[in-house]
Structure formats: C-alpha cells, structure tokens
Amino acid sequence: MLGPYKVLDLTDYKGFLCGKILSDLGADVVKVEPPGGCPSRNIGPFYHNIPHPERSLYWFAYNAGKRGITLNIETAQGRDILKKLAAKADFLIESFPPGYLDSLGLGYESLRQVNPRLIVTSITPFGQSGPYKDYTATDLVGMAMGGLMYITGDSDRPPVRISFPQAYLHAAADAACGTLLAHYHRELTGQGQYIDVSMQQSVVWTMMNARLFWELTGTFLKRVGPFRAGLSSGAIQRQTWSCRDGAITFTVMGGAGGAGTNRALVNWMDEEGMADEELRKMDWNAFDMAAATREFHQRIEDKIGQFFAAHTKQELFNEASKRRIMLYPVSTPADIAVNPQLAAREYWVEVEHDELGACINYPGAFLKSSEVSCALKCRPPLIGEHNHEIYKQELGLSSEELAALREASVI
Amino acid sequence: MRKQVLEGIKVADFSWVVVGPVVTRCLADFGATVIRIESATTPDILRVSPPFKDNLSGLNRSAYFANYGANKYSLSLNLKHPKGPAVAKRLVAWADVVCESFTPGTMADLGLSYDNLKKIKPEIIMLSTCNLGQTGPLAQQPGFGTQLVSLAGLTHLSGWPDRLPAQPYGAYTDFIAPRFAIAGIVAALDYRRRTGRGQHLDVSQLETAIQFLAPVMLDYTVNGQEWIRSGNRCPQAAPHGVYPCCGEDRWCAIAVSNDQEWQVLCRTIGHTELEHDPRFDTLANRKQNEDELDEIIGLWTREHQAEEVMHLLQGAGVACGVVETGQDIHEDPQLSHRNHLQMLNHPEIGLHSYDTQSFQLSETPARLERPGPCLGEHNEYVCKDFLGMSDEEFLTLLNEGVFE
Numbered sequence: 001m002l003g004p005y006k007v008l009d010l011t012d013y014k015g016f017l018c019g020k021i022l023s024d025l026g027a028d029v030v031k032v033e034p035p036g037g038c039p040s041r042n043i044g045p046f047y048h049n050i051p052h053p054e055r056s057l058y059w060f061a062y063n064a065g066k067r068g069i070t071l072n073i074e075t076a077q078g079r080d081i082l083k084k085l086a087a088k089a090d091f092l093i094e095s096f097p098p099g100y101l102d103s104l105g106l107g108y109e110s111l112r113q114v115n116p117r118l119i120v121t122s123i124t125p126f127g128q129s130g131p132y133k134d135y136t137a138t139d140l141v142g143m144a145m146g147g148l149m150y151i152t153g154d155s156d157r158p159p160v161r162i163s164f165p166q167a168y169l170h171a172a173a174d175a176a177c178g179t180l181l182a183h184y185h186r187e188l189t190g191q192g193q194y195i196d197v198s199m200q201q202s203v204v205w206t207m208m209n210a211r212l213f214w215e216l217t218g219t220f221l222k223r224v225g226p227f228r229a230g231l232s233s234g235a236i237q238r239q240t241w242s243c244r245d246g247a248i249t250f251t252v253m254g255g256a257g258g259a260g261t262n263r264a265l266v267n268w269m270d271e272e273g274m275a276d277e278e279l280r281k282m283d284w285n286a287f288d289m290a291a292a293t294r295e296f297h298q299r300i301e302d303k304i305g306q307f308f309a310a311h312t313k314q315e316l317f318n319e320a321s322k323r324r325i326m327l328y329p330v331s332t333p334a335d336i337a338v339n340p341q342l343a344a345r346e347y348w349v350e351v352e353h354d355e356l357g358a359c360i361n362y363p364g365a366f367l368k369s370s371e372v373s374c375a376l377k378c379r380p381p382l383i384g385e386h387n388h389e390i391y392k393q394e395l396g397l398s399s400e401e402l403a404a405l406r407e408a409s410v411i
Numbered sequence: 412m413r414k415q416v417l418e419g420i421k422v423a424d425f426s427w428v429v430v431g432p433v434v435t436r437c438l439a440d441f442g443a444t445v446i447r448i449e450s451a452t453t454p455d456i457l458r459v460s461p462p463f464k465d466n467l468s469g470l471n472r473s474a475y476f477a478n479y480g481a482n483k484y485s486l487s488l489n490l491k492h493p494k495g496p497a498v499a500k501r502l503v504a505w506a507d508v509v510c511e512s513f514t515p516g517t518m519a520d521l522g523l524s525y526d527n528l529k530k531i532k533p534e535i536i537m538l539s540t541c542n543l544g545q546t547g548p549l550a551q552q553p554g555f556g557t558q559l560v561s562l563a564g565l566t567h568l569s570g571w572p573d574r575l576p577a578q579p580y581g582a583y584t585d586f587i588a589p590r591f592a593i594a595g596i597v598a599a600l601d602y603r604r605r606t607g608r609g610q611h612l613d614v615s616q617l618e619t620a621i622q623f624l625a626p627v628m629l630d631y632t633v634n635g636q637e638w639i640r641s642g643n644r645c646p647q648a649a650p651h652g653v654y655p656c657c658g659e660d661r662w663c664a665i666a667v668s669n670d671q672e673w674q675v676l677c678r679t680i681g682h683t684e685l686e687h688d689p690r691f692d693t694l695a696n697r698k699q700n701e702d703e704l705d706e707i708i709g710l711w712t713r714e715h716q717a718e719e720v721m722h723l724l725q726g727a728g729v730a731c732g733v734v735e736t737g738q739d740i741h742e743d744p745q746l747s748h749r750n751h752l753q754m755l756n757h758p759e760i761g762l763h764s765y766d767t768q769s770f771q772l773s774e775t776p777a778r779l780e781r782p783g784p785c786l787g788e789h790n791e792y793v794c795k796d797f798l799g800m801s802d803e804e805f806l807t808l809l810n811e812g813v814f815e
Contacts, residue, residue: 001595001598001601002598002601002602004605017622021591022594025594044646045626045629045636047633048633057626060629061628061629062625108773126745126749127748127771130744130745131745132725135725136730137730137732138651138666138730140653141664141666141731141732143664144662144664144735145664145732145735145743147735147737147739147740148579148580148583149653149734150736151581152569152578153569154571158652158653158654158662160570160571160577160642160643161664162569163568163569163638163642164624164638166623170587170769173590173594174768174770175770177437177590177593177594178768178771180593180598180601181441181597181772182774184416184417184597184600184601185413185416185775193772193774194773195770195772195773196771197770198770200769201746201749201767201769204740204746204766205433205769206581206583208475208580208582208585209461209478210580210737211741212474212478212764213461213737214737214738214741215462215474215763216463216464216466216474217462220660220736220737221737226576228578240566240576240577247576249557251557257456320552321548321552326558328554328559328562329561329562330566330567330576332567333627333628333630333638334631334637335564336564336621337631340547341543341547342618344547344548345544345546347618360632363625366595366614366618366619367614367618368544368545369595369599369611369612369613370610370611371599371602371608371609374595
C-alpha cells in the first residue's frame with residue numbers, strides 16, 4: 001500500500017515497531033544505525049542463545065523487512081549525509097531523548113529546511129515537553145505510570161507488569177498511526193509536520209474504563225488476580241480457571257452477551273452428568289452478572305470449576321469452539337506455535353537467514369488485504385548491510401567518498 | 412486551507428464494544444465524519460457497562476461507552492427490521508470507509524458483505540475485525556478481548572510463576588488491534604487516492620496481539636525456550652521491581668539496568684555501604700541475591716511517599732515511577748501538560764473526561780469536540796443531512812420502527 005514511500009528509521013527498541021508497521025504496509029524503510037550497530041541489538045533473547053549484535057531475536061522480530069545503513073550523526077559529515085537522505089525521504093522516525101537531535105542541528109526545524117514535505121515522528125517516554133520530559137522510563141516504569149500495572153496482579157502481592165515489555169510497542173504502534181495520518185494530509189497539501197508521541201499516554205489507553213471509576217464513583221479498582229473487577233455491584237468474578245493441564249479463561253456472563261454461551265456450557269456439563277439442578281434451571285437471559293453477589297458467583301464457580309478441572313485446555317477449547325462457548329485456553333508459546341487457526345490463515349512466514357544458514361518462522365502480516373499483500377519481505381539488515389547500495393547507488397557518492405567516510409568512522 | 416487530516420472522509424461504523432469504536436474514535440478525532448450505527452434492540456455492551464453516572468445504569472449513562480464514542484454521530488438503526496438493511500446500504504453509498512466487528516458472516520447475512528458493498532461503491536474501504544479473523548476453522552469462535560488475551564499468550568505472561576496467571580486488567584488485546592487497524596485504514600485511504608481502488612481489510616485481533624510477543628515466539632521457534640511470567644523481574648536488570656511506599660497500597664517501580672545506575676541508586680538513597688557490597692556489586696550478584704536486594708530497597712521505599720521516591724531517583728537519572736492509580740492519572744502533571752484528559756459536557760453524564768490520542772500532530776492536531784452520543788441522538792440529522800431523506804421518508808421509516 002505504501003510502495004512509493006521512503007522511511008528513515010533512527011529509532012532504538014522504543015520505536016522499532018513503528019517502522020516495522022510501515023514496512024509491512026509496503027514502505028521502503030531504512031534503519032540508520034551508529035557505526036558498530038544499534039545498541040538495541042544487544043537485547044535478548046538471542047539466536048541459539050549466543051549473545052551477538054547479529055543474533056538478537058528482539059532485533060529480528062521488529063526490524064525484519066527493513067534495509068540498514070550505518071551513519072555517525074554526531075560528526076559534521078554524518079549530519080550532512082543525514083540531511084541529504086532526509087531531502088529524499090518521506091518520513092523520519094526517531095526515539096532519542098528530547099532535544100538530542102536539536103543539539104546536533106538535526107531537529108525538525110532544520111530538517112524541514114531541507115525537505116518541507118518531510119514527516120518527522122519522535123517517540124519518547126513522556127513527550128517532548130512538560131515536567132517529566134527528561135525522566136527515563138523502562139518498560140516497568142512505563143507500565144506503572146501508564147496506570148495498567150496498578151490494576152494487574154494478585155491482591156496480596158505488588159502490582160505487576162506483563163513479563164514481556166509492552167509499553168514502547170504501544171507507543172511505536174501509535175506512532176505509525178500518527179505518521180500515516182500526517183502522511184495523508186501531506187499528500188493532499190504538500191505540508192509536512194512533526195509528531196510527538198508519549199509512551200505514557202499510549203499505555204493510559206490500555207486502562208480501558210479503570211480511571212473512569214475514579215472519576216465517576218470516587219473508587220479505585222483493585223487488582224484481583226485471576227478474577228475480574230469493575231462490575232456495578234463491586235463483586236468480582238473468576239476469569240482464569242485451573243484445568244487438568246494448565247489454565248483456561250471463561251467468564252460467567254449474563255444477558256444478551258453471555259446467555260447463549262452459558263446455556264451451551266451447562267448443556268455440555270449436563271451431557272457429562274456434571275450440571276446440577278440450579279445450573280440447569282438458571283434463566284441466563286435474566287441473569288445480571290454486574291448485580292450478582294460474590295456468594296452467588298462463588299457457588300456457580302465451584303460447580304463450573306470442577307468441570308474444567310476434569311478436562312485439558314485443548315479438550316475444553318475444541319469443544320467450546322464447536323459449541324460456540326466463549327472459553328479460551330491460557331496459551332503458552334508452544335500452544336500458539338501450533339494454533340490451527342493461525343496455520344489455516346498462513347500466519348507464520350518462513351524467512352531465510354542466509355547469514356545463519358537457516359530459515360526462521362516469523363509472525364506474519366498484521367492484516368490481510370483483498371488488494372495487496374502485507375507479508376514480511378525479508379530478514380532484518382546486518383550492520384551496514386546496505387551502505388553501498390544506498391550511499392553509492394541511491395545517494396550518488398563515489399567510491400572514494402565512501403572509502404573516506406569509512407576511514408573517518410562516519411559510516 | 413484544510414484544518415483536519417481526514418476532513419471530508421466519511422465512515423459508516425457498524426462496529427461495537429472496544430476495538431472498532433477505538434479505531435473510529437481516532438479517525439473522528441482527526442476530522443472524519445463517523446456515524447455509529449447501533450440499535451436499542453441489541454445495545455452496545457459498553458452502553459450497559461460501568462462506570463455509570465451516579466452508579467445508575469442506563470443506555471446513555473456509561474462514561475466507558477461515551478469515552479470511545481466522542482466526536483461521532485449515533486444512528487439507531489434496527490438491522491433486523493425488514494427495512495433496516497436498505498438504510499444501511501444508503502450509508503455505504505455515502506461512506507468512504509465501513510467498519511464492522513461482528514462474528515464473521517453477520518454482515519453477509521444482512522446483505523452487507525464486502526462483495527455487496529463493492530457493488531454499491533466500488534472504491535469502498537471495509538475494515539472487518541474480530542477475535543480470530545474472517546477465515547479459518549475457528550473464525551466463528553465468539554469472544555471478547557477479556558478472553559482473547561489468554562489465547563494470545565499474554566495471560567500466561569502476567570503474574571507470578573508460583574500461581575495461576577493474573578490476567579492483565581480489562582480487555583488488553585483491544586488496545587493492540589486498533590493501532591494496526593488505524594494504520595491499515597489510513598494507508599488504504601492513501602492507496603485509494605493514488606489508484607482509485609478500495610479494499611477489504613481483515614484484522615484478526617489474535618494476529619495483531621502476537622505482534623506484541625514476536626520475540627517470545629521467535630525464542631520458542633528458534634531456541635525451544637518457553638517464556639513464563641516472572642512477576643516484575645527481568646533477566647537483564649536488578650533491582651527491577653515494584654516496592655511499597657508510605658500510605659495504603661502505594662507503590663513505585665524501580666528499574667536499574669547496569670552497575671553504574673546501581674551505584675547512583677545506593678548513593679541517592681544514602682546506602683553507600685551497598686555500593687561495593689559483594690552481594691550486589693555486579694548484575695550477576697544482584698540477580699543471585701535478588702530477594703535480599705528487594706527486601707533492602709523495600710525497607711527504604713517504605714519510609715517515603717511514592718512521588719518522593721520517583722522525583723528523587725529520576726533526579727539522579729534512575730528509572731523510577733509511581734504505580735499510578737486512576738486518581739493519579741487524573742492528577743499527573745505530565746499528562747496534564749499534554750492535555751491527555753479533556754473535559755466534555757455529556758447531556759446525561761454531565762462534564763467528564765475523555766482520553767486524547769497519545770500522538771500530537773504539529774500542524775493538524777486532533778480535536779475533541781463532541782461527547783459520546785446518546786443512542787439515536789442524530790437519527791434525523793444523519794438521515795436528512797447525510798443521506799438526503801425527505802421529512803416524509805424519515806417519518807415513515809421512524810413510524811415503522813426502523814430506528815429502534
């Protein structure tokens with residue numbers, strides 16, 4: 001979809017996904033790394049557990065499909081080259097601390113002088129201005145200050161983050177939205193612009209309705225582990241249940257949204273002789289989960305829980321999908337790798353890594369289009385892999401100039 | 412001069428609950444005209460979900476619904492009424508973009524499949540989004556993000572290794588999928604501008620959620636390693652946790668990524684004796700003695716307010732943040748500087764806050780102008796001004812119960 005457009009991607013781990021989304025949508029994305037490679041190449045896990053900048057699976061996952069060059073933008077020559085690249089680019093994405101590019105004379109105001117159509121997108125923890133603009137934030141701090149953490153975790157232990165970093169993925173994906181919106185405007189008007197993304201704000205969206213409870217009712221939602229809070233009655237209800245070989249997720253919902261699924265579950269339990277009279281006679285259409293008491297939830301949960309404990313998660317999910325019951329397994333990575341739905345939709349894409357002499361299965365397109373393929377194009381770039389191609393063939397530098405730049409450690 | 416990016420773009424929004432409405436909220440914030448097509452016969456689940464004004468439920472009393480409904484028009488249209496689908500088709504003819512998030516097949520049953528939409532408007536862009544995608548053996552599996560989060564592997568990675576997982580709050584995957592869908596729609600609009608061609612976008616919320624765990628999946632397929640939840644711990648950092656502070660259920664998160672930061676932390680909290688303590692002097696040693704380390708840090712944080720800990724450590728360059736509650740989010744000076752929450756006056760809920768987008772465009776900023784609509788609030792306006800119905804036609808359909 002974005003075939004004609006060029007992106008300069010100066011981000012580290014905080015922004016990789018933004019360029020990845022643009023690349024999957026068809027844009028030509030060039031990673032611009034410092035000589036020696038982007039520091040985020042040192043983020044694990046690593047291919048065959050050997051830490052090496054060309055073996056980071058984090059780098060692989062979010063830079064596949066891009067090309068790569070090295071450039072030291074802290075040198076005068078490097079800055080000059082970046083401006084030449086920017087003059088020919090449609091987008092520039094970066095995730096340096098606020099003010100860093102400005103200090104090099106490469107801030108938005110300088111870049112727009114060389115290319116008024118350019119769209120520059122900055123991804124930072126808190127945005128470009130404000131009292132916390134210079135605060136640092138890892139994923140843990142982002143999930144804390146974005147509000148999702150306080151309401152996630154067990155009630156008798158500290159709040160938790162999700163064990164794989166999420167905060168900057170939200171920010172980078174949001175950045176792709178902002179970047180493309182600005183692009184649409186630019187294509188109609190010729191006007192470039194600057195986009196300032198705050199990771200903290202991106203995470204706040206994931207709180208869903210939780211902050212509104214404070215505003216409307218003056219109460220805090222609390223973390224309740226495998227249960228679910230946020231019901232009108234203040235009661236909690238179980239969401240995650242043990243089963244024979246792991247866990248599943250199921251909510252006893254009522255009314256239009258849940259009556260069908262509850263009836264189907266009770267019928268199935270009944271066929272196996274595990275539904276008692278109360279369950280069989282429940283009027284699920286009239287049942288209001290939000291108004292039911294904890295005692296009531298507990299009684300129903302005990303009965304259903306016994307049924308789940310007698311089955312494996314695969315048995316439960318197989319039967320649930322046949323009977324249209326809203327029950328899902330708590331998948332592990334191994335479960336996801338063999339998920340039949342993903343296989344049927346040809347989600348996984350085999351990507352050749354010639355440098356490793358291997359093929360690796362990657363998560364594939366994030367959307368399917370009736371018009372164009374959004375599949376992953378190729379493996380991620382090696383350090384400086386496309387220096388020759390881009391500097392010589394596309395920017396028109398001579399072999400001597402290229403050699404001199406290499407000599408001066410600019411590339 | 413154009414003031415808004417999507418000025419003139421028209422969106423017929425048949426979607427409901429969170430994912431679709433969050434997508435169209437963003438389009439509306441940037442100037443698209445969005446009509447939410449809903450019905451009192453099967454109201455959006457969010458309209459009947461808390462929090463409500465004064466804790467009293469009512470179709471127009473949920474701030475949860477209102478937040479994602481801002482800037483949109485509401486048309487109540489009973490698609491099950493014999494004349495409902497014909498009105499829907501007129502909306503398609505009016506629209507540039509059609510969004511829907513039903514179980515696959517539902518739109519086709521209403522005569523509103525992509526193939527049919529194309530006959531009405533060849534260059535239409537249609538977004539279909541559901542848990543598992545439009546095709547495949549499990550496409551029909553019903554469910555919400557509150558359940559999909561488990562199938563997608565995120566529940567498995569939340570909580571403590573010695574216990575059942577603690578699912579991330581709410582419908583977490585519902586805040587992953589929209590970002591991919593918005594990018595897809597805007598790219599499709601540009602593609603249409605260049606080629607004149609529309610398209611059907613199929614966004615499986617499972618497939619988008621796995622993008623947020625891609626390295627975890629690669630670690631499994633390449634190395635055979637299975638990640639499991641680890642509380643707040645991280646193999647490459649220590650201390651890396653959430654520590655108790657003064658007050659009830661007050662916490663701060665601290666993340667120390669290298670030895671230099673560790674030394675800064677020790678000096679900043681006045682524990683210089685720990686700086687070169689052999690139990691903690693290297694990352695490997697801190698990881699090995701992490702329980703003891705967390706105990707020591709926790710004893711110090713307990714004596715301080717969470718905000719005080721954050722300001723002190725951040726001042727020294729150590730990553731640290733208050734574990735913010737809903738109230739903290741409302742009072743956060745940085746979010747306030749960014750105008751993250753904007754107040755709008757809702758006819759039934761009154762003045763309350765709406766989330767703004769996390770990305771700010773310098774030349775064409777997002778705008779929040781109208782609160783979430785009441786159900787059917789814009790029936791007459793939409794039918795007459797957007798669809799060109801006469802008074803008579805509108806009244807006839809109204810009396811026949813089409814707008815229920």
